[in-house]
Amino acid sequence: MSISTKALQKTDPESPFQVKLIERRDPRPDDVVIEIRAAGICHSDIHTIRNEWGEAHFPLTVGHEIAGVVSAVGTDVSRYSVGDRVGVGCLVNSCGECEECVAGEEQNCLRGNVGTYNSIDVDGTVTQGGYAERIVVNERFVCRIPDELDFDVAAPLLCAGITTYSPITRWDIKSGDKVAILGLGGLGHMGVQIAAAKGAEVTVLSRSLRKAEIAAELGAHRTLATTKEGFFEEHRGEFDFILNTISADIDVDSYLRLLKPHGVMAVVGLPPTAQSLHFNALISGAKVLTGSNIGGIRQTQEMLDFCAEHGFGARIEKIGVTGVDEAYDRVVAGDVQFRFVIDTSTFNEVEAV
Structure with missing residues (x-):
């Protein structure tokens, strides 16, 4: 069984984004289901889905600056409960056993970590990112978003911040x-x-x-x-x-x-x-x-708490799901101060094709 969700997807580098129905896995015992409230746009998203770095796996949904609310948890989840405010960044899995993972440096996993999108997950599927209504993630790769940070200004912290x-x-x-x-x-x-x-x-x-x-x-x-x-x-x-x-x-x-x-x-x-x-x-x-390349999950949580303590998040421009193609062109042109964030509630305004 799987979870069906609306997502922005491209089928090739040149095509515009379309709202599609994609399948998320049924939660494993250590998984958290997140209703996404905001998804930041990183320049890495653009490079990847335009295949400027090569090896993009289409059809593809990108996005690794994710903020939302827990809607369900697996039977073994101990860190989070339904209703918690959470975020997901650039990683969704790693071996958890090598010296880098044990040290809280999952970004340097010696056996190879799993990116939030365009990576091959442990089950052989291609990971699909956060330009979507919901996502399913192992609890080890979920961070808590402090109450002092709104979802839209918190989302870019999961990449640009860390x-x-x-x-x-x-x-x-x-x-x-x-x-x-x-x-x-x-x-x-x-x-x-x-x-x-x-x-x-x-x-x-x-x-x-x-x-x-x-x-x-x-x-x-x-x-x-x-x-x-x-x-x-x-x-x-x-x-x-x-x-x-x-x-x-x-x-x-x-x-x-x-x-x-x-x-x-x-x-x-x-x-x-x-x-x-x-x-x-x-x-x-x-x-x-x-x-330097991002940071581990422990340090990402430290960063979120630091930003909340000092009263700042990302400076953003909020857009709807139909504005992402234009936003990409503006990012490339340097015409944004300083991060675009997708208001995922606008998926309600668009039918999946």
């Missing part, structure tokens, strides 16, 4: 640290809020000063234009930490020279092409260039 929170926390950003956020988009705007809430002096690095006002609203001390003549010399050796959120080619060496000795650049944006690096930019000043 993606930026994890490196900021790993490198112990604290009061007095001079932090630069490179790029003020879906990821960058969360990085600004999180670093500022930890007490850092936050600078946004952008090509222009166009977003300076909203950067200040988010908690940035200032915004600097990287295209200004002499920028890299003027600000050489200024920052303790740079969070690089952009998915475009940059002069890595020049940005590393903005760091103080022993400074860190953490990369969470993924450019489409390989980037050039001269090791001297690292050796000089004993600097660190590191990457």
Whole structure:
């Protein structure tokens, strides 16, 4: 037996989204059934379903920024009850036994984790994501959404929030640290809020000063234009930490020279092409260039609680299920501040085809 639910689905990269009926598995003893209230749009969704990264399994429903309410639980579920406010991020399964999983780092599962969509699940089926009315997920991969966070501003935290929170926390950003956020988009705007809430002096690095006002609203001390003549010399050796959120080619060496000795650049944006690096930019000043990919479930819960405690979520624009194709084009054009979120109640307005 399975659960039938409306979902936005594509049958190939070029076709528009359609509302279809898809089947979720009948809950296993350790499963939670979630009625989805809000689903964020991540640029990864776009890359995947447009098959820009290859290996998309069609027909496909994407979405890994999911917020909703528990509507049913399996017989062995102990963490959640019907009516609980919950969220699901980028993962829905892992081995649970390797050293990374035991350490709460399921994103690094040594046997291979299972993504929320476009992954092969343990039963051999392709996982289908959160642009839907409901989803069934193992309780280990469900987080509790604090009452202080509305569903729509909480949903993007399950990806954009944890993606930026994890490196900021790993490198112990604290009061007095001079932090630069490179790029003020879906990821960058969360990085600004999180670093500022930890007490850092936050600078946004952008090509222009166009977003300076909203950067200040988010908690940035200032915004600097990287295209200004002499920028890299003027600000050489200024920052303790740079969070690089952009998915475009940059002069890595020049940005590393903005760091103080022993400074860190953490990369969470993924450019489409390989980037050039001269090791001297690292050796000089004993600097660190590191990457980060989301975080484990335990840290994701920590991030949600942190955001609730400090009174912020994602800055969003809410859309209905019929507006996703247009929203994708706007994301690619950079025309959103800062995350689109699908109001899944609008599935009621559309018949499945």
